[in-house]
Amino acid sequence: MKTVGLTGSIGMGKSTVAAMLRDLGVPVFDADAAVHELQGPGGRLVAEIESAFPGTTGAMGVDRQKLGALVLGDDAALARLEGIVHPAVAADRAAFLAAHADAPLVVFDIPLLFEKGGAQALESVIVVSALPEIQRTRVLARPGMTPEKFDSILARQLPDAEKRARADHVIDTGAPLDATRAQVAEVVACILGREGR
Incomplete structure (x- = not known):
């Protein structure tokens, strides 16, 4: 089995590429989705998070806005x-x-x-990337997103250029969807073609 990481900065099209991988029959573990389930209604972590951060949960599980406001900019709380x-x-x-x-x-x-620091545990890493102006347009179109919030998120992420430099494969999501889909198929074929080396 080949274990591969898929990453990219906010708004770079990672969810789109993940869906394309699933369409090719590749199992994809979505860390964000796992967190949402753990923190959602009836989630396994709701009681523990409420105990550590009182007032941040309710009937719908963790209130991500309240919890985010508590931990954003507070390294100890985030840890x-x-x-x-x-x-x-x-x-x-x-x-x-x-x-x-x-x-x-x-x-x-x-x-x-x-x-x-999770990349070293994987055999290779795919980074999704697009031009900064495409990224910014995508992110600012999200509900509740502001330029300040976007800048704060970017400040916690490695610059895109550095991610691209560390990647084994880069997929350009600024291209039309069909072109991105072709890149995804090519990367999968390349990874699977390395078996036995």
Whole structure:
């Protein structure tokens, strides 16, 4: 089995590429989706997060706006939250791997792959990228997004140029969808073609 990371800065088209990988039959573990499930209604981490950050949960699980306001810019609070969330996501990832043990290739969709130091545990990394103006237009079109919030998120992410430099494969999502889909298929074929080396 080949284990591959999929990453890219906010608004670069990672979700689109992940969907294209799934269309090709590649199992994709979505770290963000796992976190949403763990923190959603009835999620396994809701009580523990409420205990650590009182007033941040309700009937719908964790109130991400309230929790975000508490941890944004507070390194100690963020570390406390990560200490709750990361072990649970790791357990979900292990279960995902076990469920797809016979797959020739699995992809881990991890937004902060380089920032959190997880790349060395994978055989290769795919970075999705687009021009800065495309990225900015995409992100600012999201509900509730502001230029200040976007800048704050970017400040916590490695620059796109550095991600591209560290990548084994780069997929340009600024191209038309068909061109991006062709790049995805080419990368998958390339990765699978390396078996036995």
